[in-house]
Amino acid sequence: MxxxxxxxxxxxxxxxxxxxxxxxxxxxxxxTVDNWPPYDIAKTSEDDYRISMAVAGFAQDELDITQEQNMLMVSGQKAGEDKGEYLHRGIAGRAFQRRFELADHVKVVGASLVNGLLTIDLKREIPEEMKPRRIEIAADKAMPKGATKKIEGEKHAA
Structure with a gap:
């Protein structure tokens, strides 16, 4: 249900x-829950993240990583069909597309493919105008004790 x-x-x-x-x-x-290819998402520091995807059998030129606004898309497409006769085929080589929704100000800073593991590094970069800032309080000249300020307005004839 x-x-x-x-x-x-x-x-x-x-x-x-x-x-x-x-x-x-x-x-x-x-x-549908598609669990292929398997992946991990790790928070490596306060503003840094890493996505690791197991893409065994895919070459670098068969993978595509695209960031469009707040959406990260990782896709893979095998270049050619293997015509060999298999007695057992356990290594998946099917095309895939995995989407990740990114928070505001999260950018891809790098990607690498080593030993069948695609690693994508992400960083949250908050713009300066959105960061907290300290506001200085200006000190006013102290008035002598007992003195009062007088507010004078313009005098108008009736």
Whole structure:
């Protein structure tokens, strides 16, 4: 039995959370779970992440990594069909496409393929204008004790 959540009340009462609510709605609609190729997501430091995918049998030129706005797409397509006769074929060589939803300001900083393991390094880079900053408080000249400020306005003849 599958339970579907209705996010429409959240859309009506929240402002600026559209991307997050759309991601939740999309995630609740996913019907098939494709677990190939297997992958890991690791947080390597406060603002650094790493995706590792087991892509045995794929060459570097058969893999494609694309980042479009907040979506990272990793796909693989074998160049040619192997015409050999197999008694057993346990190494998957089928085409795949894996999508990862990225948070705002997360960028791909590098990718490498070593021994059948594709590693993608990601970094969250928060713009300077969004980082917390300290506001200096200006000191006003102290008034002599007992002195009061007078506010003078313009005098108008009636």
């Amino acid at each position: 599958r339970t579907t959540f209705d996010f429409s009340p959240l859309f009506r009462s929240s402002i600026g959370f559209d991307r997050m609510l759309n991601a939740l709605e999309t995630a609740s609609r996913i019907e």
